[in-house]
Amino acid sequence: MNVSLVVFQGPSASGKTTLQAVLGLPRIVTWTSRAPREGEIDGVDYHFAERETLERMMREGRMLETSEYRGHLYGTSLASIEETARGGGLRSIVLDPSGARVARELLGERALLLGVSASRAECEARLLARGSDAAQIAARLAGYDEEIAALEGCDLIVRSGEGGLERAGEIVRALRPLLGAGD
Numbered sequence: 615m616n617v618s619l620v621v622f623q624g625p626s627a628s629g630k631t632t633l634q635a636v637l638g639l640p641r642i643v644t645w646t647s648r649a650p651r652e653g654e655i656d657g658v659d660y661h662f663a664e665r666e667t668l669e670r671m672m673r674e675g676r677m678l679e680t681s682e683y684r685g686h687l688y689g690t691s692l693a694s695i696e697e698t699a700r701g702g703g704l705r706s707i708v709l710d711p712s713g714a715r716v717a718r719e720l721l722g723e724r725a726l727l728l729g730v731s732a733s734r735a736e737c738e739a740r741l742l743a744r745g746s747d748a749a750q751i752a753a754r755l756a757g758y759d760e761e762i763a764a765l766e767g768c769d770l771i772v773r774s775g776e777g778g779l780e781r782a783g784e785i786v787r788a789l790r791p792l793l794g795a796g797d
């Protein structure tokens with residue numbers, strides 16, 4: 615397989631970010647207009663910015679793609695992609711289904727679309743543990759069915775169910791030698 619980008623996709627709190635860390639590739643840091651959660655670091659988890667900043671970047675042609683998700687703007691900048699170019703080419707990113715489609719269009723089979731799935735109840739419990747309030751949980755889970763249906767477009771779906779994090783991690787780690795050098 616000659617893969618240059620692994621795209622993690624799945625419902626909120628399914629475990630995308632956790633499994634991305636397990637895979638351990640250089641991560642493309644994307645932009646968001648949402649506020650940082652406790653423990654999230656600007657420039658590491660996301661580039662956090664005002665919506666106006668992101669809209670200006672779009673107008674100036676500095677965004678590869680953008681997406682509206684639950685009232686906030688998210689996007690991948692051309693600079694974010696260049697930042698990780700030093701990593702030998704092979705890298706990973708977390709995107710919603712629309713972003714994943716762009717990756718597929720641009721890279722074809724060099725994008726490996728990796729879906730992460732968990733039950734609604736599991737996602738809900740994790741959102742609760744993450745400190746989300748009832749309104750935030752409802753907003754995040756409103757798209758659950760659609761996000762599960764969108765996993766259909768992935769190359770591979772890994773289930774990250776309760777107590778199954780180690781197993782899901784093993785499966786993701788096992789992919790590493792199959793990915794090729796990328797370019």
Ligand SMILES: Nc1nc2c(ncn2[C@@H]2O[C@H](COP(=O)(O)OP(=O)(O)O)[C@@H](O)[C@H]2O)c(=O)[nH]1
Nearest residue numbers: 626627644645681683688689690708709710713
């Ligand atoms: N299209 C696109 N989606 C993104 C980007 N960055 C993050 N996302 C997606 O935005 C959604 C919301 O992310 P986030 O606020 O971190 O919430 P979480 O999924 O609940 O952890 C997720 O589906 C991410 O995959 C981006 O640059 N482009």
Ligand SMILES: Nc1ncnc2c1ncn2[C@@H]1O[C@H](COP(=O)(O)OP(=O)(O)O)[C@@H](O)[C@H]1O
Nearest residue numbers: 626627628629630631632740774775777778779
């Ligand atoms: N299989 C799992 N079992 C239990 N907890 C998990 C599992 N996968 C992820 N988590 C926890 O759930 C929360 C959400 O995971 P995260 O990777 O941030 O999800 P996402 O990036 O999809 O929103 C985190 O606190 C993480 O530690």
